[in-house]
Amino acid sequence: MNIYLIIIVSALLVEFLLNTISGWMDVKNLKTSLPSEFEGFYSRKKYVNSQEYLKVNTRFSIMTSFINLLVLLVVIFIGGFNFVDIYIRSFGFSPLVNGLIFFGILFLLQDILSTPFSVYHTFVIEERFGFNKTTPNTYLVDKLKSYALLLILGGGVLSLVLSLFENMGEYAWLLVWVVLAAFSVILQPLFTAFIAPLFNRFTPLEKGDLRNEITRFAKKVDFPVERIDVMDGSLRSSKANAYFSGIGKKKRIALYDTLIAEHSNKELLAIVAHEIGHYKKGHIIQGIIISIIQTGFMLFMFSLFINNVKLFQAFQMESLSVYGSLMFFSLLYSPLQMGLSIVNNYISRKNEFEADNFARENTGSGKELISGLKKLTVNNLGNLTPHPLTVFLNFSHPPVLERIRTLK
Numbered sequence: 250m251n252i253y254l255i256i257i258v259s260a261l262l263v264e265f266l267l268n269t270i271s272g273w274m275d276v277k278n279l280k281t282s283l284p285s286e287f288e289g290f291y292s293r294k295k296y297v298n299s300q301e302y303l304k305v306n307t308r309f310s311i312m313t314s315f316i317n318l319l320v321l322l323v324v325i326f327i328g329g330f331n332f333v334d335i336y337i338r339s340f341g342f343s344p345l346v347n348g349l350i351f352f353g354i355l356f357l358l359q360d361i362l363s364t365p366f367s368v369y370h371t372f373v374i375e376e377r378f379g380f381n382k383t384t385p386n387t388y389l390v391d392k393l394k395s396y397a398l399l400l401i402l403g404g405g406v407l408s409l410v411l412s413l414f415e416n417m418g419e420y421a422w423l424l425v426w427v428v429l430a431a432f433s434v435i436l437q438p439l440f441t442a443f444i445a446p447l448f449n450r451f452t453p454l455e456k457g458d459l460r461n462e463i464t465r466f467a468k469k470v471d472f473p474v475e476r477i478d479v480m481d482g483s484l485r486s487s488k489a490n491a492y493f494s495g496i497g498k499k500k501r502i503a504l505y506d507t508l509i510a511e512h513s514n515k516e517l518l519a520i521v522a523h524e525i526g527h528y529k530k531g532h533i534i535q536g537i538i539i540s541i542i543q544t545g546f547m548l549f550m551f552s553l554f555i556n557n558v559k560l561f562q563a564f565q566m567e568s569l570s571v572y573g574s575l576m577f578f579s580l581l582y583s584p585l586q587m588g589l590s591i592v593n594n595y596i597s598r599k600n601e602f603e604a605d606n607f608a609r610e611n612t613g614s615g616k617e618l619i620s621g622l623k624k625l626t627v628n629n630l631g632n633l634t635p636h637p638l639t640v641f642l643n644f645s646h647p648p649v650l651e652r653i654r655t656l657k
């Protein structure tokens with residue numbers, strides 16, 4: 250049997266098994282007694298409800314990843330990628346256009362497969378637990394907007410990447426690296442200025458105590474805020490969050506309307522302080538640098554596998570191509586990708602503690618952040634007792650009880 254096929258199939262199976270085991274451990278790890286920190290926050294009924302929410306979501310996610318795995322294995326073993334490739338080649342387009350159509354078709358097939366699950370998740374599961382605020386109309390319009398964005402941004406970047414690899418020879422990966430690095434730097438400002446407003450309305454936070462407190466705090470810790478906005482997160486879900494954007498001198502803070510509705514000004518300030526902490530401790534720049542380094546490594550590895558005959562044989566392909574190389578390499582790379590994501594999650598959890606600590610030091614005490622975190626967790630029916638394996642594999646944030654205990 251083909252060595253690459255063995256690596257790819259085993260990696261897919263291992264990843265599925267690990268996630269299934271970790272989900273199952275989470276469910277087994279549920280405690281009937283409420284941790285004392287959450288007394289007065291989680292009512293008995295709501296706590297039971299949060300556990301039911303975890304169980305339903307775990308079952309759902311195991312089922313969807315099982316079906317995805319099954320479909321991918323069938324496609325691999327019947328030589329499905331080759332059928333698609335032969336069909337595309339029959340039109341006689343250039344390799345670049347073939348590549349765009351190839352990924353376009355794969356995306357469409359994947360989207361057709363996943364949409365029923367996503368609809369079920371939003372309109373049945375989230376609805377049942379009272380989170381869903383999305384109307385079928387919003388859902389449809391969101392989808393159309395995402396397609397348009399993908400076509401413009403994804404299509405643009407993909408064309409550039411494919412044509413560089415087609416035409417620039419041995420060192421194409423270095424040029425692609427520069428392109429993707431530049432893209433990762435402009436993506437956030439692009440997101441803030443153009444993409445996010447396509448999906449949500451941002452209105453300046455009204456004048457008053459909250460605005461004054463945030464402005465005063467930002468000045469105190471020397472953080473240049475250009476805008477403080479309220480985002481209509483309630484358009485889609487009752488879950489709450491806050492986020493920041495902008496680099497350099499133009500920072501923006503966006504608070505979900507659902508967050509403001511549930512928290513006191515002091516708690517909101519503590520949450521904002523945590524987010525500012527990420528900037529102050531250099532986590533944003535660190536994240537961009539790590540991602541650029543990892544991208545460079547991946548592109549270099551990819552350059553070694555372009556038009557690798559054995560890799561194409563694993564997928565029963567009749568013709569070589571750059572786009573095929575890209576597709577099959579991404580599957581071959583997935584075990585390494587999983588390892589890197591575990592490392593990234595570890596760094597991210599460490600950063601969360603640092604940002605919490607920044608908030609604690611600069612708001613006087615950790616008390617407000619603690620009660621803010623508790624309310625957020627309860628509002629989102631968060632799991633208080635995730636299994637360490639799940640935390641290790643998938644958590645970008647530490648379990649909330651760990652954060653609370655560290656803040657104390």
Ligand SMILES: [Zn+2]
Pocket residue numbers: 523524527601604
């Ligand atoms: Zn954070």
